[in-house]
Amino acid sequence: MAEKKLNGTVIVTYRCNARCSMCNRYKAPSKPEEEISIETIKKLPKMYFTNITGGEPFIRTDIKDIVRELYKKSDRIVISTNGFFTDRIVDLCKEFPQIGIRISIEGLENTNNEIRGLENGYQRGYQTLKKLREMGMTDVGFGMTVQDKNAPDLVPLYKLSDEMGMEFATASLHNSFYFVEAKNIIKDRPMVAQNFENLVNELLVSKSPKKWFRAYFNHGLINYIYGQKRLLPCDMSFDTFFIDPYGDVMPCNGTKDKEVMGNLNEQTWDELWSSPAAEEVRKKVRCCDRDCWMIGSVSPAMHKYIWVPAWWVITHKLKFWTKKKYSMYENKIVRDLRDGKVTKEELDKCSTCDMCAVVNNGLSEASMEQLKDRSGEEIVDADIAAQYSDK
Ligand code: SF4
Ligand code: SF4
Helix, strand or coil: CCCCCEEEEEECCCCCCCCCCCCCHHHCCCCHHHCCCHHHHCCCCCEEEEEEECCCHHHCCCHHHHHHHHHCCECCEEEEECCCCHHHHHHHHHHCCCCEEEEECCCCHHHHHHHHCCCCHHHHHHHHHHHHHHCCCCCEEEEEEECCCCHHHHHHHHHHHHHCCCEEEEEECCCECCCCECCCCCCCHHHHHHHHHHHHHHHHHCCCHHHHHHHHHHHHHHHHHCCCCCCCCCCCCCCEEEECCCCEEECCCCCCCCCCCEECCCCCHHHHHCCHHHHHHHHHHHCCCCCCCCHHHHHHHHHHCCHHHHHHHHHHHHHHHCCCCCCHHHCHHHHHHHCCCCCHHHHHHHCCCCCCCCCCCCCCHHHHHHCCCCCHHHHHHHHHHHHHHCC
């Protein structure tokens, strides 16, 4: 029997040069010496899809070696980046033109720079994307985390990506140890949902079946920001995994605290994947009520339960032929809020936002130790400065 391929995300570093308003990871970097090694990457299983992420993955100067190794075991690789290290991205893409690159852009210029906290962040990201297109790269696109501040930019940014012939991936605010954040919450749900509704209609009217399924994903984001049950089961840790910079294998990046199935620095993949600790984590996943709607956990579910999104797509394409558009009020909870059957405060309680939470950042003891004398920002800034002065 052929070996079953998995879906994996490799968090190559917790270091980040950005200062995003919805993620505090930049304050909690990993120590470079502890970050996942090529030797550990060699122990990963076969994958049909691998996402490389961070922190900011291009902070790792050996990112090319990592990608080279991962291509030996993965059919497709996509890197999520803030797009700041243009030269490194371009250089990598020269060697791996088939790779996917998703650059996070959080809105039009001013909004993006405000949210990302990087001077010139928008121009850097946008110019990097343009350069990659000029090089003939096909699998490139934008990624946007939709929140109150940038929701009005959602459709304009989609149109920009469309004009450039690029992919457009969306997410919304989540709380977890991975984002070192527990206070993210959408404040004006109807306004944000209205912008998602506009995007869903733009996607449904296109000629691309891939975009029709993206429309379903965005419909699910409306459901998520209203704090409702996921539209599809979550099977993380069954056929999908995350591995962090310390070699710890986890079900996902959405849990409040870090959940560990095993450590790949110390175990073989087979030992780890079939261990009692992994089974314990799977039990927790089965009753997890965080109801995340992030592409990492939804994309495998959309493939596995294909008839759910497919039926949604068919019924909504049929609606279009009768000139009816998708409406956010198809979601009962959106109608209930409009009609006063549920209050904003009640919906706030359904979210994962916890103003009193003590946030676990998932760092190792050694990484925590370095934060005693300096801030995460100071550590990473000095690290990047040293990388460039070594050249
Ligand atoms: S969202 Fe990404 S780019 Fe922004 S601080 Fe977090 S890890 Fe860095
Ligand atoms: S819903 Fe799924 S992805 Fe979210 S925290 Fe639970 S197990 Fe992880």
